[in-house]
Amino acid sequence: KQEVTQIPAALSVPEGENLVLNCSFTDSAIYNLQWFRQDPGKGLTSLLLIQSSQREQTSGRLNASLDKSSGRSTLYIAASQPGDSATYLCAVRRGNTGTASKLTFGTGTRLQVTL
Amino acid sequence: EAGVTQSPTHLIKTRGQQATLRCSPISGHTSVYWYQQALGLGLQFLLWYDEGEERNRGNFPPRFSGRQFPNYSSELNVNALELEDSALYLCASSLDRRLYGYTFGSGTRLTVV
Numbered sequence: 426k427q428e429v430t431q432i433p434a435a436l437s438v439p440e441g442e443n444l445v446l447n448c449s450f451t452d453s454a455i456y457n458l459q460w461f462r463q464d465p466g467k468g469l470t471s472l473l474l475i476q477s478s479q480r481e482q483t484s485g486r487l488n489a490s491l492d493k494s495s496g497r498s499t500l501y502i503a504a505s506q507p508g509d510s511a512t513y514l515c516a517v518r519r520g521n522t523g524t525a526s527k528l529t530f531g532t533g534t535r536l537q538v539t540l
Numbered sequence: 541e542a543g544v545t546q547s548p549t550h551l552i553k554t555r556g557q558q559a560t561l562r563c564s565p566i567s568g569h570t571s572v573y574w575y576q577q578a579l580g581l582g583l584q585f586l587l588w589y590d591e592g593e594e595r596n597r598g599n600f601p602p603r604f605s606g607r608q609f610p611n612y613s614s615e616l617n618v619n620a621l622e623l624e625d626s627a628l629y630l631c632a633s634s635l636d637r638r639l640y641g642y643t644f645g646s647g648t649r650l651t652v653v
Contacts, residue, residue: 528573
């Protein structure tokens with residue numbers, strides 16, 4: 426059974442700092458990994474999707490890397506801003522069809538960026 | 541392109557009642573997934589519908605059920621509501637056979653009193 430863990434559970438940084446969020450998964454046989462952002466009481470916003478054959482994806486100040494063999498992904502946020510404050514979730518997908526297509530979510534990292 | 545839409549945004553029900561939540565996927569997406577996010581807990585997989593059929597369900601009792609309509613929209617029904625059913629219910633859609641991720645709706649906040 427796939428288990429996804431995110432460290433740290435919570436993080437507070439001053440504005441402008443670069444930071445790294447970690448995601449670990451126990452079964453390396455994944456199809457892809459997706460990072461989401463969730464504001465309090467809201468739905469999920471997709472940030473980045475990394476296919477199993479890729480090593481990293483970038484979008485603006487965000488960069489996500491994937492190391493399947495070690496079961497790890499990192500989300501790098503450059504020059505953090507107060508608007509980045511949210512909970513960040515990673516989720517893995519075992520396959521593209523059938524029951525393997527559902528997502529298994531991590532525990533989340535709650536990020537607060539202070540002025 | 542419209543995203544995944546969910547209704548209602550908020551729902552307050554009394555214990556023992558039934559709740560109905562609705563989800564419209566992105567146009568062209570045939571798969572709809574339902575997740576529950578209870579306070580302090582992670583996202584738990586509830587149900588998956590594809591092409592009008594229930595394909596998989598998570599570890600939830602049978603009073604959680606639903607269906608998918610011919611236009612691929614979906615309905616989640618929760619019968620005999622219990623206080624612990626209070627949660628944010630999220631719906632997502634995905635193009636199952638392509639290299640795309642999931643798109644989530646904004647959720648329905650269900651409160652059972």
